[in-house]
Amino acid sequence: MTDAFDPAKLQTALADIHRAGMPGVFAEVRDHDEIWCGAAGVADIATGRPVAADMRHRVGSITKTFTAAAVLQLVDDSEIGLDTPIGHYLPRLVPGDRGAAITVRMLINHTSGLAEYLPQAYPSLAAFPVLAKTTPQSLEDNRFTRFRPADLIEMGVSAPATGAPGSAPGVYSNTNYLLLCELLETITGTAAEKYITRNVIERAGLRDTELPAGTQIDGPHSLHYEAWFGMIDPPRDYSVYDMSWVGPAASLISTVADLNRFFDLLLDGEIISPAALAQMQRTTAVISFEGKTIDYGLGLHRMELPGHGVFWGHDGSVWGGGAISMTSADGRRQMSVAANLQRWNVLDSSGRPQPHPIDGALQAFTRLALCG
Template identity: 75%
Template sequence: MKNPLDRPALDAALDEVHRAGMPGLFAEVRDGDHVWRGAAGVADVVTGRPVTADMRHRVGSVTKTFTAAAVLQQVECGRIGLDTPIGRYLPELVPGERGDAITVRMLVNHTSGLAEYLPYAYPSLKAYPVLADTGPESLEDTRLTRFDPVALIGMGVTAPAVGAPGGTPGVYSNTNYLLLGELLARVTGSTAERYITRNVIERAGLRNTGFPAGPYVDGPHSRLYEAWFGMIDPPRDHSVHDMSWVGPAAALISTVTDLNRFFGMLLAGKIVAPSSLAQMQRTVPVVSQEGTTIDYGLGLHPLDAPGQETFWGHGGTVWGGGTLAMTRADGKRQMSVAVNLQRWNGLDPSGRPQPHPIDEALAALYRVALYG
């Protein structure tokens, strides 16, 4: 049978991202039983240690798909109602009229209207999304800070609302997913991280995926270089960082192989029931953290190209690291890519991110990986 993976083209596209300025990246692409894994560049810019395709990596908001799947499992067993107000479960965290108006579904698909807490937790980001008026100082200051999720939620809930509950477009906010973590804890009697580990990660048979116990990444991994739009020059390693600032919203560590396995099983109806998967794939317009409007479901979003089949998955960033995992709707074609530099774009005089060769090279890699 002809191999549907163009390995030389995948190798070349990966190398091009490295040549465009990415210190290191690695990926896995699958098509049926055919698998390609590749890596380009370095895991450490000082020693020159190379990246390898089996490295563990902070996957950022890809975590949201795991958390959403856990919530849907609890919906299936009747402990959570998707359209039940969050105030019924967590009245102390979302009190009063807002608690009555914001449903669980609105948290999962980012239409709650609750603000992002990050600019309040990180003082130097206070002006976000006006990037030119932000600074990277508090990223450094809080490397080893142990944040309390309830305190972070309080910052988002008491901040000015970014929309009416249920209104569209929604606005992407980590506050929503910290609340879902507290909801899982309330209805299961366990922590969200423990429940997700037992019922999502272990159910999928993922051997190299988990929530970090401390600020370190266990096992072989790359350093993670944060540039904060050119304000950190040279970019600084943030691979040692306490992830309590995002918890069940973005703290997972995984591998590109595990991510492809997870999304393949999810889209095959093996993590949540097919009826729950259908709910996850019901999308609404949501304004992303980059300011673009995307279609967003329940912890999943589609990737469409003209004349091509639809892929489903999630992207994620942390300080210094980025990930994109996408699986075709039929589950056969899959891509997971991990990179070890973030916010590489400089800002123009108006404070908007400028185009960078990495952007174009990554887009080309995604095209080859997804569509051949």
């Protein structure tokens, strides 16, 4: 059972995230037609400029839900087969036996066995996810690097496989979603960014959401502070960044209000068909970048809170920016929250991220926002 939200308690819980060490955090919570917006902290540490709930923000891998929805629209139109091998569509990018074994579904739910390209694209992160052996210098070196999707895909496809195609648990990989973007372009003849914009973002009426063409975030926004597990001290602003390193896998700019609107429409069957949504909500175990096992569907996370039911959504992180958006299965309760510091946990001697007060404060806000 979910209780009606208490605005004063929500604001206090949001402020607790800021007091725990987050420079700035802002959120929108919905309960039926009732909407609460809140913000705490600063958008710019140097000037003290406050964050606001309507700011635009890089939301990282929440982008994947948009990309998955675009692919599923083409499944609805019988232009793409979920269980058709990707080699049928993209034989040059995924050739031979792997192309014949890996299906479109396996790309969307991260069970393809294709490795993450990030350690190769960012040389000083080559030990990723063995974090203790990485350095953050590549983040600065590649701030204005323009990556070609085909080059990034080749890095992921040529790396050692993380598992057999279709095996569980899957392993989270941006390579999968760059391939889906190439699939969109091959089938539609339109760049993935344009197709997703026209058929998902504009269809949902999201006025403050975009896949950026440049390095800037247009409109009111926060700086994006990256700590890279304490190795960047003080944390550095990466709000200006060439996002071609992830493209339509994780480059979306949005607002917390737009995210709530999008997931409301998606889960109500207004962006893809009910049949496609049912496929989207078929989940499997996937290992995240952080080494956690998540319950993952076709571009959707499933989260169950005992006594309060099932919630659907996604989270995301890029250099300095992150967000979480979750919606209850019945559509009643929604929460989207954005934060302007990432990888705040420091590492112990074995290279494992250590608990930080921000973790508990963020979890407490999430539970209060979703459950009351």
